[in-house]
Amino acid sequence: MTARVTLGTKAESLSRVSALLRSGRVLALMYFTVAEWRAKRNEIINAITDFTEYDQTLIIRSSTRREDSAQHSAAGEFLSIKGVRGSKALGGAIDSVIASYGMCIDDDQVLVQPEASTVIASGVAASCDPSTGSPYRVVNWVDGPETAAVTSGAGAPLRTWYHVSHRATVDPPETFLKNVIKLVGELEDLTGIRHLQVEFGIDKNGHPILFQVRQLTNVPTSIPTQKHHDALMKVYQRLRDSPPDHSHPGVIGRRSIYGVMPDWNPAEIIGIRPRPLALSLYRTLLTDHAWSAARRRYGYRSVGAPVLTDFAGSPYVDSRVSFSSLVPADLDDSLATRLVDYYIDRLDSNPHLHDKVEFEIAFTCYTFDLDKRLAPLRTAGFDEDDSRTLSRSLHALTKKLLSGLGPWHADQQSIRELARRRLHFANQPAHSTSRIKRLLNDCMRYGTVSFAGLARGAFIATQLLSSLVNAEVLSPPERLEFISGIRTVAREMSEKFRQLSREDFLARYGHLRPGTYDILSARYDETPDLYFNWHRHEPQMAQQAEFHLSAPQVRKLTDLLIRSDFPISPSNFLSFLGAAIKAREVAKFEFTHNLSDALLSLRLLGEQMNIDTGDLSYLNVPTIMQLSGDLAHNTGLVRAAVERGRAAHEITESIALPPLITSCEEIWGFEMPRTQPNFVSQRRVIAPVALVAEGNPIEGCIALLVSADPGYDWIFTHGIVGLVTCYGGVNSHMAVRAQELNIPAVIGAGEIRFHHWVGASTLEIDSANMSVRVIA
Template identity: 45%
Template sequence: MRGKMDGARAFEFGTKSETLARLSALVSSAVVLPLVSFTVAEWQHDPGTVLAEIRGRPWSGDPLVVRSSGRDEDQSAFSNAGRYLSETDVRGQDELVAAIGRVVASYDVFLPNNQVFVQPQLADSLASGVVSSCEPSCGAPYRVVNWADGPDTTAVTSGRATVRTWYFLDGAAHPPVPWLARIPELVRELESLSRRPFEFEFGVAADGTLVLFQMRLLAKPGKPVPRVRHRDAVAECRRRLHRLWQAQTPALGPETVFGVMPDWNPAEMIGIRPRPLALSLYRTLITDEVWAESRHRYGYRDLRGAPLLIDLHGLPYIDTRASFSSLVPASVPDDTAERLVTGYVRKLRQNPHLHDKVEFTIALSSYHFTIAERAAELVRDGVLSRAESTELVHSLRNVTTRMMSEIGPYRRDLGEIEQLRRLPLHRPETFRPKRISALVHLCKRAGTLPFSGIARAAFAATSVVRSLVELGVLSPEDGDALLSSSQVASAALQRDFAELSRSAFLRRYGHLRPGTYDILSPRYDEDPARYFDWSRPAANGAHSPGFLPGIGQMRELRRLMAEHRLPGTAHELLRFIVQSVAAREYSKLQFSRVVSEILVDAKRAGEWLGFTPDDMSYTRVEDLCGLTGDHQRDKAALRAAIESARYRHEITETLCAPVVLSDPDELVSFATMADEANFVTQGRVIAPVADVSAGDDPAGCVAMISAADPGYDWIFTRGIRGLITAFGGANSHMAIRALELGIPAAIGVGEAQFTRLLYADVLEVDAASKLVRPSAGAGVRIRETGAA
């Protein structure tokens, strides 16, 4: 064993066992379990001597761990994480001999100086995990801790568990659980030894002591980030949040919470770190003005003048105070409305896991058959008085019945969308700068504005169905069947793919692209082979007749409508449900045609001025609408805008923040929620889906496996283009391998989302934007052609 090294000397990494042996004499903020290390040659030549040395240790009678320590593991260019075997819970000499033999056999190339080492197994571990000294994919100066509770010390690296992640910057650690408070000191101590980014595996003993299992250099870490620029960007975001937390008229309430999913779902639609063009297009077409104008037209509180989406150095967040305020009926008195919004915000702050379902679990935004029970919760929580809750329910009934009326705003919006459908979009042969402004105006007034109202009606219809399921009038299967009978747009796409010629199909659907607002996402007609397998037999696109209610169900529905004093008949209500949900899909198809045309003209503007589509993704809509037609002047202005935005976006791509922001301090220290995906690399890919467990060949595909298990390492030999797992963390073996090979990956997306994604034909994995989205292909419904 080497003596303690001079602190001025650079620490020398060796094999896994050599590194641990050296660290045991240097580290004071963690312990290294004792070990016996030997080479493959020593074992094969004289196993008795090796066993005698192990038996001579006082811990030899305890459960043991036998670990690989290959010469090609934990190197600066590659880690081979999980490639070779380690054995746990080894008891007795016979098991020990067998375990060593299996570890030796796992080396696929015989090298006599490959090593194996044996340690006592950590008993009664409270938790275990992996820590990176920087964010591995982008090199940002966050310390990244992946951990899992429980005695399984391989839970994180094996990818078989639900993993939590803690990000923190130096000097700003607010550990989410008490035992993590010791991690920052250990990181600093190890950083004083290593001159390069590194990661280490650890366990937590029953008394809270950290146990160091392994330390290695980060193989191919992200490009180092200028720390001053990163620090300044974080400080800018914190200052902005402090200002935004103050009262913001016309939004109600003293404080707010920001999220990436509540209301219009920017995380789903444009990603966590969208390029400037996608972000500005989304804001211009929807979240700056249109969202509030539409709700005002439907009888909700007037929030015109208040933006819904805020931009934190390129990270899009929804201001839930504005969102909640806009969902209060206009007839509700100001003081009641303010207490209502304050209560909504407080509930979200206390239950951040509800961020992607706020209208089903927090806000009351439309009338349905269980609305009285939901309103009673507000009384129990002290948000409203009984009289005020009754008044709220009455106001929601008026808004909703007006919405369903034949002369209400929903019918008007349907008419406007139909006018847009009939409007031809003639594309001139030569690029005309002023056309972009005209298209933006057209899309707002005739596309996204009516679509916003139609989407609001569809949400109200969905709420009615959920309430009928809750009351037992419909079974969950009946509710699904009723809503799925509305999917006429997706059924039409499937039918047309089966029946139309390729050219006719692309004339009708060619404008669609997986990323509706993303210039870098090819349209169907720009790269059809990417999205559709034209060689395979097409599904016939037959559409099921949908849900047919029974006599008893109709009787109960009529009774409920009479009890709740809803106008119209039960048949009319069911027709509204089916038609409104279908209209939402249909209107997405129509307005996305104009959005796609805007992006086509943006690309043509780039060609005219000598810029690539990638260059143009750094422009903003305002830049494009400001083009004058003066080639020299426009080129200079756009070049300056692109260079400035690209420079700023470099830092945007290194910012890490929680999906729900309740405090500015969470920009410097936060833990992710369970089932929140970990994205690996900054890459992007669009490719077919391969369900590896079902036997699909993953070559050239986005490989999907349930757990980030190193047993699937073979898939990397097949030339996969992307990787998605249901479970695991960013430091699982599979994640590390994907990082080393530059394969975009989403690790640990959660079981529910994983199952949904399996139904797609083609997926886009955009790791930089932290986004996974399906693309509509044959047999798959259109999942994203507009807002949800």
């Protein structure tokens, strides 16, 4: 690629491309040095007013030698002033911009342009994925006349579109985006630089106005373009050629949608781009067989297919498989199929519900407000008989659970057996291959099927509890009071942290690790000082009073249970709800103990083979099950598997896919949901949280800011190790700065996530895997 334009300062770059640009335009400009301004102030003011017509509104922009270099962008670090009119205001604005340079040099510049008018949208486009270097055009924009909304990271309704650069432009969500893509491509050709960031506005005719072009810095090296294309083509063909009639037993419905959040929620559990070992463990232990076996035992349709698939290593839930498994087993195929199709159509029409499918889309148990919840079926072509039939089926499986006739008690016994068996081989050598296999096999045999069943019971209990609010038996605060009174594992752990010695606490809870399936996520007992402040005084938790219903509430609930034909007393009903919610947490605590011990043993075995933990994260479960007592054999086997896994994961990290895939064409271009955070860098960090606005010390901390405002650029000089903002996009100035400094960041987390993380004391940001975990 032969460059026709050499980038310089902001002003020089715009001036050099303006005469050659065909896919966009640069507004008229003048620029001068600081030395020239100091020597010829009045002459420059006169020249500007003559050049732009005196009454035109101007923007005075920074253009220093410290901005937009190949090593450092200083994005947003210096001042620009809009809305400037008149010579007095002009002189003052120029002085202010120069003052923002601090220790400036004589050949630093100031750029003057007319302010863009009649702009209908504006944004920033990157010629590659800034965090991975992968061949995508990534465009952030906002609709409306505000030209700095994207770069400032303010709370504007930001939109983001990804387009594969080696693919002909697909239909974008806005027509003008095609012109933006052309502009980025032309600037690549003119400059000979592959990694560019372009600030633009869109005029009323849909044509781009170029505000700035700079080189992106510290961009990782991506896989070759052809390799990227081949990987995406395989994903595209899999989706395109997926047969309408599913070949697995029990799976019904005419089509599928794939999501990272529905049902077993891989985005939360293992992340968007998990290492091969974490993905393999999650599939083997839960999403291949255990999940469906549990649902079958609890009265749902038998489904002979994994619920989780992966596209180039990124895990997705197959919604058709998931919805098929949530249909009561006694429904005939006709009604069951129509229900699954209805669920999928509703998800397609309401993609924002993809993390709430069991609450907002599917009907999976009887609740006291079920008739009201089933009402939308009537407008979707289901008749009254269909609703009655579904209601009877859901009532039967819910009643069976409440009556104690199902597998709920047996599942709890199986979890206790898992814990008992774990003690039997605790004395085996920690790095023993047989110990690793036994821990995993017991986990599958006694743990995960029962956990999946108890999780189903807990979900039904949660739904029933919520319906008590809708039935006006409980108020919302009373519902929360009931839940907070349940002695879950988390609540007990908080109490034991204050009561037990460090050694005893870690003996009981040390197996826990924030990333349950991730060998790179240290256990509590491996790095306890990272997770806990042993010297911090924890206030005594208030004694939780036992929850009791009032006499009128008892009468109302009794009547509700009788009318619902549930042969259970109000006190026993509430006891079951609490026990079901607790049983799920206990089951998770126990089966993950086996898993965590197996990962620890694998790490110790890796030390015997001189293979580090990072390499082991590229293994898979089939390889682990082939391990023997021969160390030399194991070493060769593992090293070969590691190389295969590393090569596969390199592709995984290079690919961006939408969180909800509804069409094979979305592989080549898609708009990101506005609730999807933007992850910067490929690094992982665990650190305390510091709220910048509250004046918390931020050195060595993950800084939390409401907006990605470049006015907070000073935080990067105070030794922060991570950054989270509520608002902002991947092309905001703060995102650019975090990328340059290789600081893991989450930009535009959204209000719900942000406020959840504000309440934490310690977070883990895993940018490569696009996940955040609350540690404490």
